[in-house]
Amino acid sequence: MMDCAQLAEHYEAYALGTLEGPELAELQAHLARNCPVCTPGVESARWLVSQLAFTAPQHDPPAAARARLMEAVRGEAKPAARPSSSFPAWVWLPLAAALLFAVYTMNQNRKLEQDIAQLDVSLHSAEAEQHALQVERERYTRAMVIIAAPGTQKVELKSAAPDMPALSAYVHAKMGVVIDARNVPMPPAGRAFQLWMVPKTGKGTPVSMGMYMPDKGGHVLTVAGVPSNMADGAALAVTEEPDGGSTQPTSKPIWVGPLG
Amino acid sequence: MLFAGVQFKSVPEQPNDAALMDRLVHRDSTALETLYDRYGRQVYSLVLRILQQAANAEEVLQDVFLQLWKNAHRYDSSRGPLGPWLFTMARHRALDTLRLKGEKQRHQEGELDFRDMVCSAPDPETLADREDQAQMVRAVMTALPERQRRAIELSYFEGLTHSEIAAAMSEPLGTVKSWIRNGLLRLKGELEAAT
Numbered sequence: 001m002m003d004c005a006q007l008a009e010h011y012e013a014y015a016l017g018t019l020e021g022p023e024l025a026e027l028q029a030h031l032a033r034n035c036p037v038c039t040p041g042v043e044s045a046r047w048l049v050s051q052l053a054f055t056a057p058q059h060d061p062p063a064a065a066r067a068r069l070m071e072a073v074r075g076e077a078k079p080a081a082r083p084s085s086s087f088p089a090w091v092w093l094p095l096a097a098a099l100l101f102a103v104y105t106m107n108q109n110r111k112l113e114q115d116i117a118q119l120d121v122s123l124h125s126a127e128a129e130q131h132a133l134q135v136e137r138e139r140y141t142r143a144m145v146i147i148a149a150p151g152t153q154k155v156e157l158k159s160a161a162p163d164m165p166a167l168s169a170y171v172h173a174k175m176g177v178v179i180d181a182r183n184v185p186m187p188p189a190g191r192a193f194q195l196w197m198v199p200k201t202g203k204g205t206p207v208s209m210g211m212y213m214p215d216k217g218g219h220v221l222t223v224a225g226v227p228s229n230m231a232d233g234a235a236l237a238v239t240e241e242p243d244g245g246s247t248q249p250t251s252k253p254i255w256v257g258p259l260g
Numbered sequence: 261m262l263f264a265g266v267q268f269k270s271v272p273e274q275p276n277d278a279a280l281m282d283r284l285v286h287r288d289s290t291a292l293e294t295l296y297d298r299y300g301r302q303v304y305s306l307v308l309r310i311l312q313q314a315a316n317a318e319e320v321l322q323d324v325f326l327q328l329w330k331n332a333h334r335y336d337s338s339r340g341p342l343g344p345w346l347f348t349m350a351r352h353r354a355l356d357t358l359r360l361k362g363e364k365q366r367h368q369e370g371e372l373d374f375r376d377m378v379c380s381a382p383d384p385e386t387l388a389d390r391e392d393q394a395q396m397v398r399a400v401m402t403a404l405p406e407r408q409r410r411a412i413e414l415s416y417f418e419g420l421t422h423s424e425i426a427a428a429m430s431e432p433l434g435t436v437k438s439w440i441r442n443g444l445l446r447l448k449g450e451l452e453a454a455t
Contacts, residue, residue, distance in 0.1 A: 012444045013437070017355075018415045018422045043340060048448050050344035052416045053302060053351070054394035055401045056309035061300055065318050069296060069325050073289050117287075127333055211338075228452050244276030 002026045004037035011038070011045035034138060036145040037175055040225050142223045143178045146170055157236055157257035167220065167255050169236050177209060177224045177236070184214040192243040193254075195224055195236065203232040211245050233259045278337035285332045292329055299343060300325070302394075303350045310354035310417050320357055324350045355419040396454060400447045407431075408439040415440055 007027050013019040014027050030038040146152060147170045157167040157179075167181040179195060187193060192213050196206040207229065212222035237253035239246075275283075275294065283291035303324055308317035327349065328335075335345065401409055407429065414425045422440075426433045 009441065012441055013422065016415045016440065016444075017419060018425070018440065020421050020423060045444075046348060047340065047344045048444055048451075049416065050347040050351075051393070051397045051447065051451065052401070052412070053306040053347040054397040055413075056302075056305045056417070058301065058305045059308055061304035061321055062314070062318060065304075065321060066293075066296055066300065069322055070289060070293060072322070072326060073292055073329050228448075244278070 004030065004035060004041075007038055008041055011041045012048065014042055015045040015049040034141065036142045040142075040176065044225060139221065139223055142176070143170075143180070143221055146172050146175045146178050146223065147180075149175055153260055155236060155257040155259060157238060157255035159255045161254070164254065167238065167257070169257060171226075171236070171259065173226060173230055176226055179212065179220055179222045179224070181214075181220045183218045184220050185218065186214060187240050190243055191240050192245070193220075193238050194241040194245055194249070195222075195238050196249060196253075197227050197230060197233045197259075198235045198237050198256075199229065199232045200234040203234075204229065206237070206249055208245065208247070209236075211241070211243070235259055277342040281332055281335050281337060281342065284329060289329075292325065295328065295342075296325055299346050302343075303346055306347060306350050307354040310351065310358060310419075316357055317354075320350065320353045323353055327353075351416070358419065393451065393454075396450060397447065400450050401443075404443050404446070408443050411436050411439045412443050 002023070007023070007030060010019055010023045010027055014024070019027065027038060027042070031042060149172050152170050152172045152175075155169040155171055157169055159166070164185075165181055165183045167179055167184075170178040170180070177195070192211045194211050195209040197209055198206045207227040209224040209227065210222065212220060214220045235256055235258050237249075237257075238255040239249045239251045239253050241250060275291075277295070277298075280291040280295050284295070300321065304317060304321045307320040307324075308314065311317050311320065324346065328346065335342065401412070404412070411425050411429060411431075414420045414428060415422075420428065422433055422437055425431075425440075426436045429436065
């Protein structure tokens with residue numbers, strides 16, 4: 001049996017697909033049970049491996065490829081409009097009858113397609129809801145594992161604003177950081193909260209640890225990975241940023257808490 | 261004082277990937293167009309490098325974006341950025357095609373499990389820094405010794421295992437493992453240092 005520390009050196013090989021033998025089987029077993037150390041470790045390695053895509057020589061796809069893709073998608077989402085025709089006057093009666101029948105059929109088809117599209121949307125919504133619940137459950141499980149782990153340190157992030165509640169951060173040097181808080185107000189539209197590890201003086205610039213938003217009830221429970229230079233951290237801080245995130249803080253921190 | 265000396269910079273207004281994916285869930289095909297314009301070239305370049313044949317590469321490109329359209333609801337932006345997720349899916353698809361072509365499929369390929377695509381980035385990616393990041397990856401890889409780079413390319417672009425690479429390069433298995441891991445760790449270090 002290998003433990004997570006032993007398996008950590010195989011994350012990159014696993015993400016590449018080169019891993020074989022007992023190490024592969026062991027790591028697969030850890031991932032199958034949502035191991036809170038190996039799962040984020042492999043996800044991080046997968047990101048690293050994905051960066052190799054940039055080493056491929058750059059080529060533009062054929063221009064027609066875009067048109068074909070959009071045609072395939074539009075055909076699925078919205079039925080294409082039918083072309084209209086004109087007819088000689090002497091055949092108008094039989095053609096009018098045929099046209100009426102065609103219009104009727106088209107309307108029926110359109111209604112049917114709309115019904116199918118509606119069902120499709122409902123199905124997607126249900127699947128999305130189920131997936132969201134699963135993600136939520138995994139997040140809670142990871143948070144609980146980190147909070148209960150030996151070596152986890154609790155840090156209080158306080159705000160200068162008197163009406164802002166404090167945030168509780170549970171920091172484990174390897175497994176991650178859990179942020180837990182209640183009664184947190186929503187940021188303005190198009191903005192989100194971003195968590196930062198602020199290094200000690202002379203040890204670099206703040207490192208992003210991810211974005212988060214409170215839920216409708218103002219509850220925040222988020223799990224962030226730890227940056228590789230976490231040992232250099234002086235504090236955790238939270239700023240308000242555009243909802244896509246920023247590479248460096250663009251506003252003053254709302255919450256700050258010292259790292260032990 | 262905390263944040264002293266931190267440069268504040270403005271972030272250009274443009275739909276981010278998460279917003280576009282949300283629109284995709286609601287069957288907005290213009291969002292797919294934007295994502296294709298954003299990632300199509302990189303995805304095509306990757307699959308063309310793997311497959312070495314334009315017709316097959318275009319087929320995989322089409323397939324990747326159709327999968328994105330059909331499975332947009334399965335993408336969870338809180339688990340990681342879209343670009344790496346797309347590149348991972350594109351690589352899997354292209355390698356599957358390559359294995360089927362060469363009749364050397366190692367295992368039964370079914371539908372892709374999207375959980376196997378989750379890539380958690382150390383930092384949220386922005387449109388502005390993606391090109392810088394791409395250049396840095398190319399620079400790090402170019403700086404590696406040729407045989408070390410070749411070992412990484414054989415694994416990434418040709419989908420070979422450690423043993424297959426060792427055999428193909430007539431090198432000991434341990435050497436190949438070290439080359440690949442050390443090369444990737446060097447890349448990781450450079451990318452982290454830049455963020």
